[in-house]
Amino acid sequence: MTAVKKVAIAGAGVAGLAAAIQLAKAGVEVDVFESKPELSALGSGITLQGNALRVFDALGAWDDIREAGYAFVGLNLRAPGPDAPIVAQLPDVKSGGPDYPSTMGMPRPELARILLEHAQKAGAEVRFGSQITGLDARADDAVEVFVNDESAGEYDLLIGADGLNSTVRELMGIDIKPESTGMGIWRTFVSRPDDVKNSELYYGGPVYIAGYTPTGEDSMYAFLVEKAQDRFGVSDEEAARIMLDESRAYGGPWNSIRADLEAGAHANYTWFTKHLVEGAWNRGRAVIIGDAAHSCPPTIAQGAAQGLEDAFVLTELLTQRDAVDQQLWDDFHGRRLPRAKAVVEASVQLGQWQIDGNRDADTGGLIYGIAQHMAQPA
Numbered sequence: 001m002t003a004v005k006k007v008a009i010a011g012a013g014v015a016g017l018a019a020a021i022q023l024a025k026a027g028v029e030v031d032v033f034e035s036k037p038e039l040s041a042l043g044s045g046i047t048l049q050g051n052a053l054r055v056f057d058a059l060g061a062w063d064d065i066r067e068a069g070y071a072f073v074g075l076n077l078r079a080p081g082p083d084a085p086i087v088a089q090l091p092d093v094k095s096g097g098p099d100y101p102s103t104m105g106m107p108r109p110e111l112a113r114i115l116l117e118h119a120q121k122a123g124a125e126v127r128f129g130s131q132i133t134g135l136d137a138r139a140d141d142a143v144e145v146f147v148n149d150e151s152a153g154e155y156d157l158l159i160g161a162d163g164l165n166s167t168v169r170e171l172m173g174i175d176i177k178p179e180s181t182g183m184g185i186w187r188t189f190v191s192r193p194d195d196v197k198n199s200e201l202y203y204g205g206p207v208y209i210a211g212y213t214p215t216g217e218d219s220m221y222a223f224l225v226e227k228a229q230d231r232f233g234v235s236d237e238e239a240a241r242i243m244l245d246e247s248r249a250y251g252g253p254w255n256s257i258r259a260d261l262e263a264g265a266h267a268n269y270t271w272f273t274k275h276l277v278e279g280a281w282n283r284g285r286a287v288i289i290g291d292a293a294h295s296c297p298p299t300i301a302q303g304a305a306q307g308l309e310d311a312f313v314l315t316e317l318l319t320q321r322d323a324v325d326q327q328l329w330d331d332f333h334g335r336r337l338p339r340a341k342a343v344v345e346a347s348v349q350l351g352q353w354q355i356d357g358n359r360d361a362d363t364g365g366l367i368y369g370i371a372q373h374m375a376q377p378a
């Protein structure tokens, strides 16, 4: 017995596909509507903490994720300078429990491919080029969903996993929107020098944070976090030049990153955002999860992990209860809101300390504390 029989999901990102996998495995009819024409084969890397890996295992995707990613232990803090000295090595916290590595890096397109394959194998229908444009949630026990401006029929539930600028959130009448935290990030996907074996962050120097994370035997992504500014639309050459200039203060593995940038590695730019829907995430038979409900700077790399946990907890409740009632929503919010709020607040605080130039802040302590919090089951 499940609380729902037919569910529509907006968005084929990590949160939407995780929800699709769990529901389809439980025998629920699932339609995932994704506005993009196909999954992107391009993209940077992502850092996945143990609590995200624990959810992949629950989805049945852990073996594939483990094979496609690069597991590692610990986080080093380095200082600027030609030798890039290591100034701290943070203690390792296995936030997913003892059965999983503390952290893993992987190319984003690989993660998207694996989750899509598992959703389809479980029986979910994933429709690309299908934008959710409307919903009618007037009935108590159903929601009518509109895709590309036409009715796609009635569902027991619509899950809005449609990201930062969620249409479903707006259609539900929730007027909270992501706002800039004042930081922008340059990212590039490059080759991994042999001496990069885990994530390393550099505080100090011309940018707020510089760093990199290995994503495979031959690959890693590197990033520079600067003051948010209008960099959108700069040419590929200009983007690479900015990363080259801003990274010159950092030695060590940055020499190899610069060589790749000079050889044509692509650099892309985006701003950090923050928002949290502190009230209910549902309105009748529509609910938001993932970046639709919360976003934060990736200063502790927990955004996708939180979206995965949202999907895991929601689908656990939907498949173990026999009714979508207020108790289900209260339990969902009780388990998800405090945890997402802790992550958003800590992530924003870590960024703000850099913006304020606060060199005495206990950066390592805050990162360690959140990892310990995340080690508790979602």
Ligand SMILES: Cc1cc2nc3c(=O)[nH]c(=O)nc-3n(C[C@H](O)[C@H](O)[C@H](O)COP(=O)(O)OP(=O)(O)OC[C@H]3O[C@@H](n4cnc5c(N)ncnc54)[C@H](O)[C@@H]3O)c2cc1C
Pocket: 010, 011, 012, 013, 014, 015, 016, 033, 034, 035, 036, 045, 046, 047, 048, 049, 130, 131, 132, 133, 161, 162, 163, 164, 165, 166, 167, 168, 185, 270, 271, 272, 289, 290, 291, 292, 298, 301, 302, 303, 304, 305, 306, 307
């Ligand atoms: C620079 C940067 C670095 C980050 N690094 C990390 C990291 O290392 N680790 C980590 O855990 N998190 C990281 N994050 C956060 C992480 O990327 C996000 O939290 C996560 O991808 C959100 O997943 P989602 O499924 O909620 O949304 P998304 O991945 O945004 O997916 C939403 C999907 O919905 C689709 N869509 C949008 N509107 C509609 C519509 N109307 N109808 C149908 N489909 C629609 C979109 O096309 C998209 O495919 C980072 C974020 C940023 C900005």
